[in-house]
Amino acid sequence: MAFKRIKFVTDSTCDIPANLVEKWGITVVPVFVNIGDESHADDGIQLNREDYYDRLPALNPLPTTSAPPPGIAAQMIEKAFEDADHLIIVALSPKLSATYDALRLGAGNLPPERVTLIDSGTMSIAMGYQVLIGAEIAVETGDVDQVVAAIARVRAHAKLAALINSLENLRRSGRVNFATAGFGALLQIKPIVTVNDGVVETIARVRTMSRAKEELVQMIRQQAPLDRLALLHTNNLEGVEWMREQLADILPEDTLTINVTTAIGTHIGPKCLAFVSVNKKWRN
Amino acid sequence: MAINIDQRVCNGHLLKWLISAGVTWLEYNREKVDRLNVFPVPDGDTGKNMLLTMRRAYEEIAKLDEGHVGIASQMIAQGALMGARGNSGVILSQLWKGFSLPLRGHEVFDAPLFARACASAVDLAYKAVVTPVEGTILTVARESMEAVINRAEHESDLRRLLEIMLESAQESLQRTPDLLPVLKKAGVVDSGGQGFVYLLEGMLHFLRGDSVIDETNIVTVESGESWQDALEPEDAEGYGYDVQFLMLGNDLNVAAIRAAIDDMGWSTLVVGDDRLIKVHVHVHDPGQPISYAIGLGVALDDIVVENMQRQYQDYVEERLNREHEPEANPMLNEVAIITVASGEGMQSLFKRDLQAASVISGGQTMNPSTQDFLTVIDSLSNEKIIILPNNKNIIMAAQQAASLARDKTVRVVASKSLPQGISAMLEYTNIAHSGDIDEVAAAMTEALDYVTACEVTTATRNVELDGVNIQQGQYIGLVNGQIVAADDDLMKLVHDTLREAGADERERITLYYGDDISASQAQAMSSHLAATFKRQEFEVMQGGQPLYPYIISVE
Structure with a gap:
């Protein structure tokens, strides 16, 4: 079978660092962050993340996010298609956002047999690793089926867990199913959540950041042996550094530190900590 | 047990039988009542409290052959007062006390005297409570007794009056969630009100000659019966429709219309005068009462038809969904927690937020006994139980109870303070899905040290x-x-x-x-x-x- 030039399209909630986006020639369609009357593309340029998370608690009303307009998605997708034999589009779970539909509509003018649309079932770099590893396999094999199979294996062996430092933003945004995060509790709770098949679920509830960090480190250890690891935060570099120290013995060489993209950060607020791991088993 | 009764009067013998039947029916349905208990605290003991109160009341007359209704009712009131447990029990005892006052010196009571006794019962019960809360047994008792008072003038048949009382009580019970928000949130009707309805139902069963369950052969209800079974409509055709409308006309005959409407369904309420009548009825065919009214040549207004069967099914579905969320029902956790706290805020924190199965009232100045723990251990259906004493003076009693508990695995997580207890409970909510009591206890023990x-x-x-x-x-x-x-x-x-x-x-x-x-x-x-x-x-x-x-x- 002929080697195919396979290109990847995803959306900006993938949290793939800019240098890797460039390296693999990935097309990232931006989600939009709306502050007051202004709409900003979540492209890592229009909004400086550090600055944004510093400002976020004082922003009233809370900024909102919106899926990319299908027109913009279509432009970017069609551009990517120009020098590709096949497009693989990996999108934020439709259970979490309308982005999936925007990308689906954006690919509407392309020959369907040359486009594969995949629901990542997750978000952030858990979705990003599906794209990155998919891109690696695509360069190695040039075979769509092998790439799609690898993405499915990555999905099965990836784990995402995030500490929500304060429920304030979730409450204000109304976006995430409150019941799952243990809302309604009298005591202030910091939930640790995960995403399973596009559904946000609470896996633990703690009271302090130090407990949360220990829980996350413990969870990461349970995911070893690690093929990939990303430590994510919303202006909580201190927390990431602490986790790096604790995990020195199992840390993969190319462990990423990511200040989460503003489209996600808007909903979870500042000072969060998270990780995404991919177990080595994905290779089998 | 059908006996020939003159339904225009009631003597001491009949009253005794009525109470016996009411108590038996309450006992049969006790667990349903317990499960409804969310107010004032969701501790699931209303049915038990009411039953203990009424049993004690019945014991007072059980062995006597007292035909004098004045004397019998006073003895019942006295017994209820002695046996009163819990809020609903106390209110019940006051209802009996009030009921007995106008009967003093009377051999029998008839409809007018029954009405006076009802008025007195409501009056005393409301006076007994410092701040009467509507949407509770108080409301159900009051509204059902008011129905008796309103009808007694024209209705001399005591059986019919009791039917009216029961219907009103049932309707009143359905309205309790509108009056008491906590009930609405919990998706239940008031438990004390429900207990009151069961008492009346039992009495009516007896009067109608239906068996109330042979009292010599009382079956303890299996704890396994689910709320779904409890909510199943008794009518094979389901709950039917709730139909309401206003009739506007001239020379309307309220009594005739009421009788006609009542023949079509149940829970009938037809009120008004010769120009304006409000009709409320539950039926299987909603067209029937509406066609009937139109057939009378009157104008109809404000027609409301609600599918109660559908509402019931929605409720069941919604509640099932809720229960499928892992944290929805703490009682579903395999490992149950018994803890000790004083203060309303503390107790509600443990119970509602932190999913404790039982919170024993106590602390520094009131240490629960080993027996107190054992009683609670026995009352829980769980096989695996962890006790959190929250005070160093209570740890020993807890440990003793753990060692004495038969047929159950009981562990003590030795929390010495309320903050430690809360910390351990928070960890419990994280791990409560585990059925491994040692794993749960270990995680909770570790959490004791998270706090100072x-x-x-x-x-x-x-x-x-x-x-x-x-x-x-x-x-x-x-x-x-x-x-x-x-x-x-x-x-x-x-x-x-x-x-x-x-x-x-x-x-x-x-x-x-x-x-x-x-x-x-x-x-x-x-x-x-x-x-x-x-x-x-x-x-x-x-x-x-x-x-x-x-x-x-x-x-």
Whole structure:
């Protein structure tokens, strides 16, 4: 079978660092962050993340996010298609956002047999690793089926867990199913959540950041042996550094530190900590 | 057990039979009542309390052959008063007391006297409660008895009056969630009101000659019956439709219309005058009452038809969905927690937020006994139980109970303070899905050390303790049970205690304020402390505990 030039399209909630986006020639369609009357593309340029998370608690009303307009998605997708034999589009779970539909509509003018649309079932770099590893396999094999199979294996062996430092933003945004995060509790709770098949679920509830960090480190250890690891935060570099120290013995060489993209950060607020791991088993 | 009864009067013998039937039916349905219990606290004991109250009342007359209704009712009232348990039980005893007063000196009662007795019962019951809360057994009793009072003038058949009373009670019961928001939130009707309805139902079963269940062969209801079974409509055709409308006309005959409408369905309410009548009825065919009214040539207005079967199915579905969420129903956790706390805020925190199966009232000044623990252990359906004593003086009784409990696996997680207990419970909510009691106990034990517990109280005498000089009446501060500070000034004392607890190195300080402290005082305390402990997050919670102005958790 002929080697195919396979290109990847995803959306900006993938949290793939800019240098890797460039390296693999990935097309990232931006989600939009709306502050007051202004709409900003979540492209890592229009909004400086550090600055944004510093400002976020004082922003009233809370900024909102919106899926990319299908027109913009279509432009970017069609551009990517120009020098590709096949497009693989990996999108934020439709259970979490309308982005999936925007990308689906954006690919509407392309020959369907040359486009594969995949629901990542997750978000952030858990979705990003599906794209990155998919891109690696695509360069190695040039075979769509092998790439799609690898993405499915990555999905099965990836784990995402995030500490929500304060429920304030979730409450204000109304976006995430409150019941799952243990809302309604009298005591202030910091939930640790995960995403399973596009559904946000609470896996633990703690009271302090130090407990949360220990829980996350413990969870990461349970995911070893690690093929990939990303430590994510919303202006909580201190927390990431602490986790790096604790995990020195199992840390993969190319462990990423990511200040989460503003489209996600808007909903979870500042000072969060998270990780995404991919177990080595994905290779089998 | 059908006996020939003159239904125009009731003597002591009949009253005795009626009560026997009511108690039997209540007993049969007790668990359904318990499951509804969410107000004032969701502790699931209303059915039990009402049953104990009524059993004691019945015992008073059971062995006698008292035909004099005045005497019999007084004895019943006396027995109810002696046996009264819980809120609903006390109200029930007052209803009986009030009911018996107008009967004094009467051999039998007829419809008018029955009405007077009802009026007196309602009056006394409302007086007995300091702040009557509507949407409870009080409302159900009042509205059903008012129905009797309204109808007694024209209705001399006691059986019919009891039917009216029961229907009104059932309707009143359905309205309780509208009156008491907590019921609506919990998706239930009032438990005490439901118990009252069962009493009346039992009596009516007897009067109609239906078997109420042979009282010599009372079957204990299996605890396995689900709320779904409890809610199943008794009518094979389902719950049917709720139909309501207004009839506007001239020379309307209320009684005739009522009788006609009543023949079509149940829960009938036809009220009004010759120009305007409100009709409310439950039917299987909603077209029937509407066609009937139109057939009379009157104008109809404000027609409401609700599919009650559908509402019931929606409710079941919604509730099932809720229960499928892992945290929806604490009683579903395999490992149950029994804990000890005093103060409304504390108890509700343990019960509602933290999923404790049972919270025994107690603490520093009131230590629950081994027997208290054993009673609760027996009352839970769980096979695996963990006790959290929350006080070092209670740990031994808990351990003793654990060792004495038969047929159940009971562990003690030795929490010495309420903050430790809360910390352990929070961990419990994380791991409650596990059925492994040792795993749960280990995780909870580990969580005891996540917090430093500070307690603030007053000294009861002059003493030097742990190197601190204390004057009687001074505030004293304890950290993990050790006295670390004494002062006349509460703010300074709390401040010093927190310093001793190393709070400036921690993240979170939670103030649980006691029953003598107001919310604004607690807020002021929190603001004052925040000036010193700048990097810490503060939380202020109403604990409501006695004797301890503040219990503070430092995490």
